Amino acid sequence: MKLATLFCALAASAAAAVTPPSPVYVVHPINLPRDYQGVTVRIALTVDAEGVPHDIAAAQPLPRSLTAQLFPALAAWRFSPGRVNGVPRSTRVILPLCLVPGRTQPTFLPDPSTLLAAESPAANVTGGR
16 A cells, blocks of 8 residues: 555656746846857756746857856846746756847847756756755
8 A cells, every 4th residue: 555655646746737937037148249149059057946047057168258248147137936836946947048130239039938957847846045
């Protein structure tokens, strides 16, 4: 009987409703290198349970001249936090950013549906900070 209870608990935890974080406030960087306008870059970051980004890093090789402009702007972003069964949780994600050319200040176009978990969503959710 205890084994059946364990399997039920495991099945319930595997079926947890996981919602990734999504941007709610975006700060646009300035002075991005022209070579990167029109390019999509992938940035890894942790969004805490309050929606604040931490541990920002490039998820692909990027030059320092680009990250020096991107990372401070991304640190000012705010997110709706990731949730597990409706409870806000700290979540590590990969955020694809499209640097749009032809504007005085490049604009990011993050699509919340393209926020990708670095691994499986359930494995990526950690306890709040």
